[in-house]
Amino acid sequence: MTVTWTSGYGINEAGAFVEWGPKGGDQVHSPAGTLTFDRNSMCDAPARTVGWQDPGFIHMSFLNELWPNAVYVVSLFLHMILILDILTSWGINCSMVHMFGVNNYQFSASPYPGQNSLQRVVIFGDMGKDEVDGSNEYNNFQRGSLNATREPIRDLKNIDIVFHIGDICYANGYISQWDQFTAQVEPIASTVPYMIARDWIILWEYGLWGAECGVLAKTMFYVPAENRAKFWYSTDYGMFHFCIADTEHDWREGTEQYKFIEHCLALVDRQKQPWLIFLAHRVLGYSSGISYAVEGSFEEPMGRESLQKLWQKYKVDIAVYGHVHNYERTCPIYQNICTNEEKHYYKGTLNGTIHVVAGGAGASLSPFTTLQTKWSFFRDYDYGFIKLTAFDHSNLLFEYKKSRDGKVYDSFRISRDYRDILACIVDSCPSITLAS
Ligand SMILES: [Fe+2]
Known part of the structure; x- marks a missing residue:
C-alpha cells in the first residue's frame, strides 16, 4: 500500500514518516520520501505562468508485507526541526524537535491473489x-x-x-x-x-x-x-x-x-x-x-x-x-x-x-x-x-x-x-x- 500526502515542509524542515500497524496491534514507523517540483518542470504556459502555484511537498511512504484482509490504521507525521534563535545575546542557537501528525486513517489490506471472497x-x-x-x-x-x-x-x-x-x-x-x-x-x-x-x-x-x-x-x-x-x-x-x-x-x-x-x-x-x-x-x-x-x-x-x-x-x-x-x-x-x-x-x-x-x-x-x-x-x-x-x-x-x-x-x-x-x-x- 502506498500512502501519499502533501505539506508545506521540505527535507530541511521536517522528516516525514507514517506510524502504522494492524488495528489494535503494534505500530511501527516507516519513512516517507519527500519530493517537489518547480516552475521549470512545467513545459509551457499557463503552467509556467499564470497557472503556476507552489505545490508544497509531496510525501510518499510504502507499507509492505501486509497481512491479507487485515485492517490497518495509519497516522501521518512530520518530524519538525525548529531552529530557534534564542539566547542570541550569548550567540547560541538551539535546535528543538517537534512532531505533529494527522491520525486515524484506516484501510483493509488487499486479499491474497486467488483468494475466494466477495x-x-x-x-x-x-x-x-x-x-x-x-x-x-x-x-x-x-x-x-x-x-x-x-x-x-x-x-x-x-x-x-x-x-x-x-x-x-x-x-x-x-x-x-x-x-x-x-x-x-x-x-x-x-x-x-x-x-x-x-x-x-x-x-x-x-x-x-x-x-x-x-x-x-x-x-x-x-x-x-x-x-x-x-x-x-x-x-x-x-x-x-x-x-x-x-x-x-x-x-x-x-x-x-x-x-x-x-x-x-x-x-x-x-x-x-x-x-x-x-x-x-x-x-x-x-x-x-x-x-x-x-x-x-x-x-x-x-x-x-x-x-x-x-x-x-x-x-x-x-x-x-x-x-x-x-x-x-x-x-x-x-x-x-x-x-x-x-x-x-x-x-x-x-x-x-x-x-x-x-x-x-x-x-x-x-x-x-x-x-x-x-x-x-x-x-x-x-x-x-x-x-x-x-x-x-x-x-x-x-x-x-x-x-x-x-x-x-x-x-x-x-x-x-x-x-x-x-x-x-x-x-x-x-x-x-x-x-x-
Ligand atoms: Fe476526457
Missing part, C-alpha cells in the same frame, strides 16, 4: 473536479464530477478498490486544481486503493493541455509500473487480474508495450484468478462515440486490430476504456462479430471479450453516432461508473450505475467454471501434435 471493483474515467458553489468551474466542463465522487463515497463500505482510468482532473495548467481534485477524492483514496491509468499526459509533454508535462500526476499518484515514464502496469486484487495499458505509447505488435500486455495476460493462473480485466484510457476496442464514428473506425486507429489477437488468445473477459465521455457496452465480440447474442446472463464461455466505455464520470458528455451497430448492446448519454462484483471463482456481476442516484441502469452476470475458461474457442487453442 470482491468489489469500481471503474470510471474522465472525472475531473468541481466546486459545490460553481465558483471556479472551467468552461462549465466537469459539473458531473461532484456526483461521481459523492456516490462512491456514500457507498464506500461496498467498494474495495477504485480505478480512475485517465483524464484525472483537467487542471489545464492551473496547478491549484490538483489540490482541489485530491481533496475531492480524499475520502475515497484514503480508504481504498485509488489506481490511475495514463491519459493525455504525453500531449502535455508536447506543450498541449496546460503544459504540466504530466509532472503532477506522476508525482502524486504511484502506480506499480516498471518504468514510471511508461505507465503500463499489472495489478491483482483477489480473484481479479488487471492489465492496464498506457494509450499514449505505441501498443502495436512488436512494441515494448505489446510485449508487456501479452506477458501480463499470459502470466495469470485463471483457476485462481478467473476474472481477467483489460483497462486503458483511449478506446482500443469499440465505441459509438461520434468522434470515432466520423472516422469510420469506432476505435483508436490500430486499437483492436493490434490487440484483439491477444484478448482472444488469453480470453480477456472485459475491457474497459475512458476518453469518450459516455457509457457503452458491447456484446462479447471478436473481429467485429458478436460471439454471443445473450445480453444479461452468460453461462459458460463468452467466446469473445465484452468491451465497455466508462468515460462518463464527470467531464462534459460525448454524443453517440446515430449509426446502429449489432455489437452495441447498451448506450447511455449520462454520468456514471461501473462496478464489478466477484462473488467467487464462478460468478461475476457487472453493473453500470448512474452517479446521480447510484441506481443500476445496465447489468449482466457471468457464471462459469474453470473448464469453461480452458475450452477451445476461435483462435485461442494452442496448436497440438499427434504425439502420444
Whole structure:
C-alpha cells in the first residue's frame, strides 16, 4: 500500500514518516520520501505562468508485507526541526524537535491473489473536479464530477478498490486544481486503493493541455509500473487480474508495450484468478462515440486490430476504456462479430471479450453516432461508473450505475467454471501434435 500526502515542509524542515500497524496491534514507523517540483518542470504556459502555484511537498511512504484482509490504521507525521534563535545575546542557537501528525486513517489490506471472497471493483474515467458553489468551474466542463465522487463515497463500505482510468482532473495548467481534485477524492483514496491509468499526459509533454508535462500526476499518484515514464502496469486484487495499458505509447505488435500486455495476460493462473480485466484510457476496442464514428473506425486507429489477437488468445473477459465521455457496452465480440447474442446472463464461455466505455464520470458528455451497430448492446448519454462484483471463482456481476442516484441502469452476470475458461474457442487453442 502506498500512502501519499502533501505539506508545506521540505527535507530541511521536517522528516516525514507514517506510524502504522494492524488495528489494535503494534505500530511501527516507516519513512516517507519527500519530493517537489518547480516552475521549470512545467513545459509551457499557463503552467509556467499564470497557472503556476507552489505545490508544497509531496510525501510518499510504502507499507509492505501486509497481512491479507487485515485492517490497518495509519497516522501521518512530520518530524519538525525548529531552529530557534534564542539566547542570541550569548550567540547560541538551539535546535528543538517537534512532531505533529494527522491520525486515524484506516484501510483493509488487499486479499491474497486467488483468494475466494466477495470482491468489489469500481471503474470510471474522465472525472475531473468541481466546486459545490460553481465558483471556479472551467468552461462549465466537469459539473458531473461532484456526483461521481459523492456516490462512491456514500457507498464506500461496498467498494474495495477504485480505478480512475485517465483524464484525472483537467487542471489545464492551473496547478491549484490538483489540490482541489485530491481533496475531492480524499475520502475515497484514503480508504481504498485509488489506481490511475495514463491519459493525455504525453500531449502535455508536447506543450498541449496546460503544459504540466504530466509532472503532477506522476508525482502524486504511484502506480506499480516498471518504468514510471511508461505507465503500463499489472495489478491483482483477489480473484481479479488487471492489465492496464498506457494509450499514449505505441501498443502495436512488436512494441515494448505489446510485449508487456501479452506477458501480463499470459502470466495469470485463471483457476485462481478467473476474472481477467483489460483497462486503458483511449478506446482500443469499440465505441459509438461520434468522434470515432466520423472516422469510420469506432476505435483508436490500430486499437483492436493490434490487440484483439491477444484478448482472444488469453480470453480477456472485459475491457474497459475512458476518453469518450459516455457509457457503452458491447456484446462479447471478436473481429467485429458478436460471439454471443445473450445480453444479461452468460453461462459458460463468452467466446469473445465484452468491451465497455466508462468515460462518463464527470467531464462534459460525448454524443453517440446515430449509426446502429449489432455489437452495441447498451448506450447511455449520462454520468456514471461501473462496478464489478466477484462473488467467487464462478460468478461475476457487472453493473453500470448512474452517479446521480447510484441506481443500476445496465447489468449482466457471468457464471462459469474453470473448464469453461480452458475450452477451445476461435483462435485461442494452442496448436497440438499427434504425439502420444
Ligand atoms: Fe476526457
